[in-house]
């Protein structure tokens with residue numbers, strides 16, 4: 235399955251981000267914990283050079299815990315700070331704050347040596363569409379936080395949200411688009427819903443997803459749909475249609491309905507906690 239997708243306003247967004255990044259000390263990069271590889275954009279390494287870097291594995295509630303831990307170790311080994319979260323859950327944010335503070339320690343220390351005290355560290359959220367950037371900002375900053383900047387009489391500037399004494403967050407996230415050269419990247423992003431469904435063939439996507447699940451998570455499809463995993467993907471999809479009563483007019487099996495069902499149930503976690511990519515051993 236070839237997925238070709240490239241939004242037109244990319245250049246403008248990158249230019250905006252290049253400007254914003256000059257203003258900040260820490261880049262918080264959100265990735266989807268189910269596909270940490272594909273949901274990163276390599277441009278960010280260039281854009282965020284000389285900044286403290288934190289990779290936040292979001293939607294960790296949908297990913298396999300052991301794999302998320304392995305990915306965190308992988309990123310840490312490469313010199314990034316790493317954390318995991320379910321951005322919808324405020325309870326997760328304490329641990330995130332701790333890592334943010336750790337990631338900023340060097341900068342705070344440098345400021346202190348130069349006699350600059352109590353200057354908050356400025357951070358920015360970046361990530362590809364649908365990884366949870368807005369959700370994270372809303373949960374993390376909450377309503378209680380005061381917005382700074384754009385005060386009357388002050389030159390129109392960026393909106394900053396004061397998270398606590400040490401950290402201010404730029405309130406608009408940087409949206410990056412993923413790289414699509416590797417077809418597996420496109421496929422994995424389609425599976426998690428980061429590519430617009432309108433341009434996808436959901437029947438084909440479901441067949442690909444079935445293939446991945448049979449290989450990486452044997453037993454999951456049997457447990458959910460009572461199907462025989464010895465079948466090939468198209469036959470297995472037929473079985474799902476039959477067992478889930480996906481029927482078209484004229485009593486025919488509705489292949490497309492079953493395909494959409496599998497994709498939706500994977501995305502919403504009904505098939506269990508599933509990670510599609512494992513860290514590469516180098």
Ligand code: G4P
Pocket residue numbers: 292293294295296319320321322361362363364365366367368369370
């Ligand atoms: P974006 O700004 O990066 O584009 O992403 P956004 O926050 O809009 O989040 C995209 C979808 O992912 C939303 O669901 C959001 O609720 C969900 N989401 C964000 N973080 C997490 C997480 O950690 N775990 C899980 N399970 N879901 C998360 P939606 O269905 O598009 O919207 P809604 O129904 O929640 O309003």
